[in-house]
Amino acid sequence: MKRKNLIKTHLAATTVATITIVMFFSVSLVAELHGDEELIISVKTGIFRFLPLLLFSMPALAISGNKLAAASDNVLVKQKKQRMKIVMVNGIVLVTLAVFLYYRANYQSVDQVFMYAQIAELCFGLFNLILIGMNIYSGLKLSGRMGQLA
Template identity: 40%
Template sequence: MKTVIHATAGTLALVIIATFLASTVIAELCLDYRAISVVKTAIFYGVFLLVPLMAITGGSGFALAANRSGGLVERKKARMRIIGANGVLVMLPAAVFLYFRANAGSFDGQFYVVQIVELAGGILQLYLLTLNFRDGRRMTEKKRLLATRNAA
């Protein structure tokens, strides 16, 4: 059950981050300031879903890895530390700042500097979570193959 919770929470977090990034890029490149404000508002409120999903992903991952060691486990743990720090120190403050600035109509240099930082942090999150997703699939590959053979 822990594996299902971990995989579900991690996948949802990955999808949410990808949605945040895609929405931001589309709004910035193709839409008007009102749309950018709507996207920043959605991201601000979406963080209230993303943060618990990331906590569930990290907590369940550390629980699943409690009795395991090795290269994949250690790499996933190291990535989660970076993901957590990036989320708390970069992504969350950027989302709050951009939400307030966009809703105040302040699309100035500061807004765009923080927007670039948020995009870079989001790309890093997406990349690291994708690597963890890949490594998690590798770690459970034998278990999935056995389950498939037993079901047949």
């Protein structure tokens, strides 16, 4: 794949993944703060249904990012790679929690166990958003869109 197309793929995957994660986080937080069980069940069902979008965009993001980085010795590239390893592990935890919360909300109950899992999901999600934001910032610096490297 040509570098130009690889960059477009990476940007598209980054955009889709980031927007999806932000939406998952936001609607979960709103539902929990609102406290309406029906809303919580709807949100968990919606997240479960849109999970495949994330399951396609994140690997596309990682694969295209790795190809763009190749064997770079750039410090920012190395930092991005390190952060992506953490994002990947957190992502596995988040997918597991999303499935668990969907199942719990729809087939069991929105109880204390659900709430602890929801708190964990929000914490892992916020941490991933921070790491992804840092990677986006580093990517913009690498592309020259954020000025000179410090």
